[in-house]
Amino acid sequence: MTDLPNAAPRLRTPLRHVRGLGSGHSGTEHFWRQRLTAIANVPLTIAFVVIVVSLLGRNHAAVVQIIGWPPVSIVMLLFIASITYHMRIGMQVIIEDYVHGELSKILLLVANTFFSIVIAFGCGYAILKLSFGV
């Protein structure tokens, strides 16, 4: 910024830097939530990989029994919730970085949100059904 000592009094305030929350229009909220879910994903991912591998080669009855066991169901539900939230933000960043047409960008952002929610509810419902066995 150029400083002109004898120019008009400074009418510009720091407000202009924060109004509209910057070019992403979302401020630091996504940055923070991406990291919050990333931290949660570390133990959940490790547990998930072990669970999936230990289910390999088991028949349907055994899989239902294991996924329906509360400690496993709860870890799986938390994993699904955290990764779908995390992947929605991550894919949004990728779309905003590489897609510049306003309409195609909005359509992809909508598709991104819908996809993440469908996966979250689809997987979540399946785990609940395996748990409660209705």
Added chain:
Amino acid sequence: MAMSVFHRITGSALFFGTLLLAWWLIAAASGPKAYAGVEWFMGTIIGRLVLFGYTWALIHHMLGGVRHLIWDTLHGFEPQDREMLARGTLFGSVILTLVLWGVGYLIMGGTR
């Protein structure tokens, strides 16, 4: 640089890979008939490779994320640090994935 792009590539692969996860869980919830398809696919070499690739991408992305969390603390930006973190992510992801598969197999009670 290449590792940052790779973080996005594994992230995108995992994004679409959740379809496999959804297929697996919804099939299990739907009953033995629907689950038979998953059982068959995961029994094939291709199925096992896809699952191994998926879990490796998951672990690689996880360690890449830890690297980003370290950078968030303003540490690890020196050239030798970045080199070490890149190697750690690559080799660490392979080793950790194999270890977790080993633990999974042990819980399962032997290989099958």
